[in-house]
Amino acid sequence: RKISKKQDRPKPKLPPGPPGLPIIGNLHQLGENSHQTLCRLSKKYGPLMHMQLGRVPALVISSAQLAEQVLKTHDLLFCSRPATTAWKRLSYNFSDVAFSPYNATWRELRKIILHNLLNPKTVEGFRDAREEEAERMIGSISHRSSLSQPINLSSSLLSFSNNLICRVAFGRRFQSEEPVGDQKSGFHEVLLESEALFMAFFASDYFSYAGWVDVLSGVRSRLEKNFIELDNFYGKIIAAHEDPIRAEEKEDVVDVLLHHQKEEKHLIEDQVKGLLMDILHAGTNTTFATLEYAMAELMKNPSVMLKAQEEVRRIVGDKGRVEDCDVPQMSYLKMVVKETLRLHPVVPLLLPREVMGHVKINEYDVFPKTRVFVNVWAIGRDPDSWDKPDEFIPERFVGSDVDFSGHNYQFLPFGAGRRMCPGLSFAIKSVELALANLLYTFNWELPDNLKKEGIDMKEVLGISVHLKTNLQLQATRHVPYVRRQMVY
Numbered sequence: 001r002k003i004s005k006k007q008d009r010p011k012p013k014l015p016p017g018p019p020g021l022p023i024i025g026n027l028h029q030l031g032e033n034s035h036q037t038l039c040r041l042s043k044k045y046g047p048l049m050h051m052q053l054g055r056v057p058a059l060v061i062s063s064a065q066l067a068e069q070v071l072k073t074h075d076l077l078f079c080s081r082p083a084t085t086a087w088k089r090l091s092y093n094f095s096d097v098a099f100s101p102y103n104a105t106w107r108e109l110r111k112i113i114l115h116n117l118l119n120p121k122t123v124e125g126f127r128d129a130r131e132e133e134a135e136r137m138i139g140s141i142s143h144r145s146s147l148s149q150p151i152n153l154s155s156s157l158l159s160f161s162n163n164l165i166c167r168v169a170f171g172r173r174f175q176s177e178e179p180v181g182d183q184k185s186g187f188h189e190v191l192l193e194s195e196a197l198f199m200a201f202f203a204s205d206y207f208s209y210a211g212w213v214d215v216l217s218g219v220r221s222r223l224e225k226n227f228i229e230l231d232n233f234y235g236k237i238i239a240a241h242e243d244p245i246r247a248e249e250k251e252d253v254v255d256v257l258l259h260h261q262k263e264e265k266h267l268i269e270d271q272v273k274g275l276l277m278d279i280l281h282a283g284t285n286t287t288f289a290t291l292e293y294a295m296a297e298l299m300k301n302p303s304v305m306l307k308a309q310e311e312v313r314r315i316v317g318d319k320g321r322v323e324d325c326d327v328p329q330m331s332y333l334k335m336v337v338k339e340t341l342r343l344h345p346v347v348p349l350l351l352p353r354e355v356m357g358h359v360k361i362n363e364y365d366v367f368p369k370t371r372v373f374v375n376v377w378a379i380g381r382d383p384d385s386w387d388k389p390d391e392f393i394p395e396r397f398v399g400s401d402v403d404f405s406g407h408n409y410q411f412l413p414f415g416a417g418r419r420m421c422p423g424l425s426f427a428i429k430s431v432e433l434a435l436a437n438l439l440y441t442f443n444w445e446l447p448d449n450l451k452k453e454g455i456d457m458k459e460v461l462g463i464s465v466h467l468k469t470n471l472q473l474q475a476t477r478h479v480p481y482v483r484r485q486m487v488y
């Protein structure tokens, strides 16, 4: 009887997907820019695609309708994260928000950062920091433009994003405003290395007993080195905040976390460091890359650039700089930012999820421990959801209530559901203010001999994506420099 029961059990029905090789399955098909490769594969196998990555089953979602099922209808089953080697180490064994599996500690930590750093009132309170860091960036670009040097705009944008995050989180900035040529600071190198390591290939994540491969390939020692460098950095920051001389200074995120740790006994030291890691990594490259893509698209689309500049300059007049309070009136600039995030969502596969229980999606079975990639890059370019999907047309948002708040599943640059990005309002305010200042202050041109078609849009994918080649532009000052009173 037992045998016949087993025979009666229906065979699981997996979604269609590309055939794989023995042992490695489809691992070899991910490619360097997996969001683009997966988009191409989903055109052939459909928007719900099964893949086998070594021993790990994976599901790739590439349509708005399926994203809604995963991120809304079944959000609770899809809201955990896989326990990968790099995530485990760099997050202090998942003592953080971004990489932690779904559990009570994750809920508690997410509440702490939402309440203390990322709620709308606190974000509003970072106005001075935003305006001053934008002004420092403008001042530094101004200086170099007066020497008729091409500007390495990518470096300037990275310094802006990193300094802003470090300032609100750690109370100080760590990068110079005037990076020289392609040179990157030591601190930036460490951040880029962890970005790459978060998504690097660790054989032990896909094959049992393959830890030795990671040792031989050197990726294990790279991870250890990067962990130690970052750990020393967080350690120094925490020590500096424990110095009684600091008591007079403005409270920052580290102060708030240390207060929680000491007074309310809510946090252990690894969790303080895990949260600092989240804020530093989640906040820096995403903001920088969004600004970089926005400027690249504006250079490729001069009529959009002109229209956005006209709007910003009309609203700000001869004030000399854009302030936070000017931005809400800039409806076209806001559409430019939306259109940038549609074509270039900088976390193109969201942060991978892991399924917590058996579920049926359409008529297909999805099993626990399946890794889920929601390809928001593909969804943002899906012709079923968007007219002329590959063109940069901010006007598509005129009169439309489609936005990135996680309710329009054709447009998910910040994700949706329980794991949606908690940094949305911080990020948008920073991007809009910095972009408005760049457009207000300067006229932008491509360096000699470069045509707009020649702008290199090739991408590098770490945990977020950015342009492979730095954006180098010529800036000419359009408005005189009116320096504001710095409070910092």
Ligand code: HEM
Pocket (backbone or CB within 6 Å): 097, 098, 099, 110, 278, 279, 282, 283, 284, 286, 287, 290, 345, 346, 347, 350, 351, 352, 412, 413, 414, 415, 416, 418, 419, 420, 421, 422, 423, 424, 426, 427, 428, 431
């Ligand atoms: C343009 C800028 C940004 C974009 C496009 C972006 C996008 C994203 C995306 C797609 C996710 C994954 C959501 C999911 O799995 O559904 C995420 C997670 C996260 N982001 Fe952002 N982000 C940005 C800026 C920021 C900033 C400035 C911060 C903080 C200062 C931040 C903090 C986080 C954190 C902590 C998570 C993990 C949430 C969790 O797992 O519960 N992000 N972000």
